[in-house]
Amino acid sequence: MTGPHEEVRELLGAWALDALMPGDETAVVRHVGECEHCAAEAARLRATVRHLDGPAPPGPVPDPDPGPRGLSLALRSRAPALRTAPHAAPYAAAVAGLRALLAELDEHGPWGTPVVHEWDVHDTVAHLIAADEPLARHVDRNGQAPAAPPAPSGPATPWRVAWAARTREVILRERARTPAQTVSTWRNQAAGLLSSRAAHDPELAARTVLLTGGRLPVADHFLARAFEAWVHARDIGTALDLPVPPPPAPHLWQLVRFGVRILGPALGPGAPPVALTVSGEGGETEWILGSGDDPVRAQLVLDPVDFCLLIGGRRAPGQVPRGMSGDASAAENVLTRAASLSWL
Template identity: 35%
Template sequence: MPLSHTVLKSLLGAWALSACSAAETEAVEDHLTGCAPCAEEALRLRNAVSLLHEDRDLDLDPMLRFRVLDNCLKRRPARIPVPAWAAPYDAETARLDALLRDIGESEWHAPVRLKWYEDDALVRRKSTVAGVIGHLLAVDGLVSGALGLADPLGPDVPELTPTERTESFWKALDRPPNRTLRAPWRDQSHALVQTVSVAGPGAADLTVTYGEFALPLQDALLERAFECWVHAEDIANAVAYPYDPPSGPHLRGMIDLAARLLPGALAHRRRSGRAAPPRRLVAAGSPGRSLHLEVEGVGGGHWYIALDSPAALGSPDHTVAQVAMDGVEFCRLVAGHISPQEAAAGQDGDREAIHDVLTTAASLSRL
């Protein structure tokens, strides 16, 4: 007679200490493959037991939880919630996959015009629907590598920028990109979501290196969600498919990420002589000036962008300029789909600061 949930839960402590009989061990481990709460409790108990050994490193591997649960999930999937910081990526990849499922064979070869800002000029690149999916597959591989999953470019790939990864992936194909890329892209996105869902909170701070810069995993997945949406719109436009922006909370997260990246990107532009030098309002060590970014519409809010130090937090007390614009339009500026001149619906204050922030926002874009 099968053991009840209550009985199996009571055996978890003994199971963690390897004190169950063979039959009890088999019953408990079979139960863990389908009961996420018990699987989590079993992991906590096993971790507690491991801490009793003084020769063990007390800094637990953030991927330990993933390895334990992944072994169970290979036998039978259980319902495990996606962490909130991975939800935008999960949603945007699912929406794009639904679009791809609806298009015909010939539409995979429809021309797609990619565009972004580089050296303060609009850059255009011709591709196809399938080529764009290859691009997403290649760059998402940066996150796969950080999580120890297979890289679509193969093993022992040197450190490359997203653009270099894309070019390398396209060149390695033995035929023009086609609809066969949908399956590996979809499988990789599913693997990423599943992995971060069972890896535990420690995974959020793993580092994803983009070649020229790095982001913590939770920001990297948000950045990948943003690019998935942007390129899904590119594809939708190419095949005349209706496509909506992300949900309000997800769009707000994407705007917040861009706002957090702006001070560092502005400092980088200054070092190359493309932005005005910083100006202190008071004594050295002060937070310096801020620009008030007011984003309207879905996902909107207020952000204060530090103008004079990449490490400082913007302050409403030292605001010298204000820019008001729609949230979707701001994201299109960050994606390089519209120019800084087209972007701002309302501007007030220091014109130089406004110009520097808007051009810096456009400079965040890339292939």
């Protein structure tokens, strides 16, 4: 019969590749906090994987010999994101970031802390299960082409009504389960999305599909998932007084461009034209929003994080920091319309 030591040794390679199931990961974390030999082996395997993955991103150099207790904490640090095509990379990173945040909470942690929309931490993770479901239904684990949606059995339900109803249903179901079970369900569903061909094949991801009220390329639906995962991770972090950084600059700008793509049509062809400049880490880009037949009426300058939080409903139109000139009503129309797009 094998004991805990031998069982964990067999799991260390999978841990180094970030390929453990949640229950196994908990066992590894607990054991390496007590076993110096396994802690050293785990550190060696992770260093090997990082070497094969290429140079580490800029940042603090990790302790080369953290010791068993130090490694136990290191296991709870940001997990490496799965490699995908560029359109799914922001979602992979957002999932990795939220996983790292949730790993800070043990079974008896503050899962009941209020977060947003009368949801606590547990409920917010349950909501993400419901929110990811529409895209998950359209890409199977092998990443085949999106499956046809079920035929409607009656009058179409407005998507926001259906979205709210499904969220309530999943939250009620998950409240009868433990937080660990809920997190495991969310993680497994996210892993299915990230392992799909649609997450790795730009041509497949270019196909449009109607989900949650928008007919968009599958690639944009992945960006919507990234947007929501990051915003809700930030909600949880704020509630628990844990820092959640914005997405890395390349991912942040992908979310900005996605936000502009959905904001432009939402303004309508008759909206007074406004020059929107988003300027911050990673560069500066300008778009002309509204009618293309009239002279620009106003200039609006926003930070990329503030722009995303405005689209995500976490910045009020009248309170978001901005630079503004020209017709104030035209600029305010853009801000108000951007905030109204939030489905989060």
